[in-house]
Amino acid sequence: MAIFASPRAPVSVPDTSVTQTLFEGLTGREDKVVVIDGPSGRTVTAGALMSQIKALAGGLTARGILPGGTIAILAPNIPEYPVVFHGVAWGGGTVTTINPTYTAPEIQHQLQDAGAVMLVTISMFEEVARTAMVGTDCRDLVVLDGGGNGALGMADVMGAELPEQAPGDWAKDVVVLPYSSGTTGRPKGVMLTHRNLVANVTQSAAVADITPDDKAIAFLPFFHIYGMTVLMNLFLNQRAMIITMPRFDLEMYLRLIQEHRATRLYIVPPVALALAKHPMVDDYDVSSVKQIFSGAAPMGAEIEAAVGTRFGANSVQGYGMTELSPISHMTQGDSIRHGSSGQAVPSTECRIVDPETLEDLPAGLEGELWIRGPQVMKGYLNNPDATAETMAEGDWLRTGDLAEIDEEGFMYIRDRLKELIKYKGFQVAPAEVEAALCACEGVTDAAVIGRIDAEAGEVPIAFVVAPEVEEATLRAHCEGCLAHYKHPVDYRFVDSVPKSASGKILRRELRDKL
Numbered sequence: 350m351a352i353f354a355s356p357r358a359p360v361s362v363p364d365t366s367v368t369q370t371l372f373e374g375l376t377g378r379e380d381k382v383v384v385i386d387g388p389s390g391r392t393v394t395a396g397a398l399m400s401q402i403k404a405l406a407g408g409l410t411a412r413g414i415l416p417g418g419t420i421a422i423l424a425p426n427i428p429e430y431p432v433v434f435h436g437v438a439w440g441g442g443t444v445t446t447i448n449p450t451y452t453a454p455e456i457q458h459q460l461q462d463a464g465a466v467m468l469v470t471i472s473m474f475e476e477v478a479r480t481a482m483v484g485t486d487c488r489d490l491v492v493l494d495g496g497g498n499g500a501l502g503m504a505d506v507m508g509a510e511l512p513e514q515a516p517g518d519w520a521k522d523v524v525v526l527p528y529s530s531g532t533t534g535r536p537k538g539v540m541l542t543h544r545n546l547v548a549n550v551t552q553s554a555a556v557a558d559i560t561p562d563d564k565a566i567a568f569l570p571f572f573h574i575y576g577m578t579v580l581m582n583l584f585l586n587q588r589a590m591i592i593t594m595p596r597f598d599l600e601m602y603l604r605l606i607q608e609h610r611a612t613r614l615y616i617v618p619p620v621a622l623a624l625a626k627h628p629m630v631d632d633y634d635v636s637s638v639k640q641i642f643s644g645a646a647p648m649g650a651e652i653e654a655a656v657g658t659r660f661g662a663n664s665v666q667g668y669g670m671t672e673l674s675p676i677s678h679m680t681q682g683d684s685i686r687h688g689s690s691g692q693a694v695p696s697t698e699c700r701i702v703d704p705e706t707l708e709d710l711p712a713g714l715e716g717e718l719w720i721r722g723p724q725v726m727k728g729y730l731n732n733p734d735a736t737a738e739t740m741a742e743g744d745w746l747r748t749g750d751l752a753e754i755d756e757e758g759f760m761y762i763r764d765r766l767k768e769l770i771k772y773k774g775f776q777v778a779p780a781e782v783e784a785a786l787c788a789c790e791g792v793t794d795a796a797v798i799g800r801i802d803a804e805a806g807e808v809p810i811a812f813v814v815a816p817e818v819e820e821a822t823l824r825a826h827c828e829g830c831l832a833h834y835k836h837p838v839d840y841r842f843v844d845s846v847p848k849s850a851s852g853k854i855l856r857r858e859l860r861d862k863l
C-alpha cells in the first residue's frame with residue numbers, strides 16, 4: 350500500500366465536545382466582538398455568545414428536548430446560527446442543517462430522515478417550515494424573530510444557563526447531520542461526531558494561522574460544511590471575527606470587506622471569477638485582504654492567480670468534502686502551487702487508487718483519492734449499504750474524486766468519478782433530480798448529468814423519456830419539489846436512457862452526446 354502521509358507534524362485531538370473547543374478559544378476574551386450581523390451592524394461579543402449558547406441549552410433541556418434530541422435549523426447566516434448550533438451541542442443534542450432555499454418536500458424529507466423533533470427558523474421561512482412539518486414527527490417550531498400562532502419565539506426557548514457541557518462520548522456522539530449524496534444516490538445524513546469536528550478545527554488551525562485580528566465576511570452558508578467548519582467553528586475558535594451575510598451579493602460583499610477591513614476571503618470558484626473580472630471591485634478599498642481561499646469546486650490556476658494579483662493577496666485553494674468534516678487539503682501561506690488544493694492537513698493520510706484494479710498508484714499518477722484521518726465521518730445515517738460502499742477496509746474514505754499527488758505532497762483534483770454535480774459549489778445529486786422527474790406524470794425514465802458552465806461551474810441537464818410531456822410541465826413540476834439550483838437548465842427528450850446490463854445509467858454516453 351502506497352500511503353502519502355501529511356508532510357505536516359501530527360496534531361493531538363483534544364477529548365472535548367465541539368462547543369468546549371469553541372469556549373476554550375473564547376474564554377478570557379468575553380468583551381471581544383466575534384460576530385457582526387453584516388446588514389444591520391449588530392454586534393455580539395464572545396461573552397454574550399457563550400451565555401446565549403448556555404441559555405438555549407438550558408431552555409431546551411428544561412423542555413425535555415435535550416439531551417438526545419435532533420433539532421433542525423433552516424436559516425441563512427445570522428448571528429443566531431452559532432447560538433442554535435452550539436446550544437444544541439452544549440446540551441447534548443444533534444443538529445441537522447437544512448438549506449433555506451429548499452422547497453417544502455425537500456425540507457420534509459430531511460426532517461423525517463434525520464428524525465428531527467424541533468425545527469428552528471426565521472419568519473421569512475415560517476410558511477414553508479409549517480408546510481414541511483405536516484405529517485412528520487417534528488412537533489415544535491421555533492421562529493427566532495417571531496413566534497405565536499403555535500410557534501415558539503427565541504425568548505420562549507431560552508432558559509437558565511446550563512453551566513457545564515452535557516456529558517457524552519465525543520468519539521461516538523453525532524453532533525451534526527449535514528446532507529450529502531456522497532459518491533452515488535440521493536442525499537444522505539452524514540454522521541459527524543464531536544471528535545470529527547474538533548479534529549478538523551485542530552487540524553486546520555495548525556495550518557491556517559488565523560489570529561484574533563482576522564476578519565471574514567461570512568456568506569458561505571453555515572448549513573454547508575465549508576461555512577460551518579471554516580467560518581463558524583474555526584474562525585470563532587481562533588477568536589477571529591465573522592461578519593454574517595444572509596446571501597451573496599457582490600456589492601454588499603465588497604462594501605463589507607471595505608467597511609470591516611476583512612483580512613481573509615473564503616469563497617467558491619464563481620465568486621473568484623467575479624472578484625477577478627468584475628469592474629465593481631475597483632470601486633472599493635480591498636487593501637486589507639491578505640489571503641483568498643477557494644474550494645468546493647474545481648478552479649483553474651489562471652483565475653486563482655488573477656484574483657490574487659488583483660487583490661494583492663495570497664490566493665490559494667483547499668479541498669474538502671462533507672464526509673471529511675470537511676478539510677483534508679489546504680495550502681499554507683508561502684508554498685503556493687496555483688491549481689493545486691495544497692498538501693494534506695496534519696494527521697491525514699492519502700492514497701491514490703486505480704479505480705479499475707484498486708491498486709495503489711505512486712506520485713504523479715491519476716487515480717481515486719482515498720483519505721484516512723480523525724476527520725472521516727462515522728457513516729451515513731440509517732444507511733449501512735452506502736456507508737460500506739464509501740468506507741474501504743482500514744477506515745479509508747473513498748472520495749469519488751480523481752486526483753494526482755506530486756512528490757512534495759501537493760494534491761491536484763483532475764476529474765470526478767462520482768455522479769455529483771456542483772452548481773456554484775452546491776451539491777446537486779443526479780439521483781434526486783431523476784427521482785423528481787420520474788414522479789412527474791407521463792415521464793417514464795430520466796437521467797441527469799452536469800454540463801460545464803462558465804459562471805456556475807456546472808449545470809444540470811436532463812434527458813427524459815416522456816413522449817407526451819411538454820418542457821414547461823417539467824419545469825413547473827420541478828418548481829414544486831426542488832430548490833432552484835437543482836433545476837435542469839436544459840431538457841433533451843430521448844427514446845430511452847442508456848443503461849448497463851445491471852441497470853446503471855451510462856452517464857459517459859450521455860456526456861458524449863453533449
Ligand code: 4UW
Nearest residue numbers: 529575643644645646647666667668669670671675690762
Ligand atoms: N477542487 C475541485 C477543489 C474542491 C473540489 C471540493 O459539498 P461537499 O461535500 O463539500 C465541499 C467542501 C469544500 C471545502 C470545505 C472546506 C475548505 O476549506 C475547502 O477549501 C477551501 C473546501 O464542497 O462536496 C465535496 C466535493 O466537492 C468537490 C469534490 O468533488 C468533492 O468531493 N471539491 N473542493 N478544491 N473540486
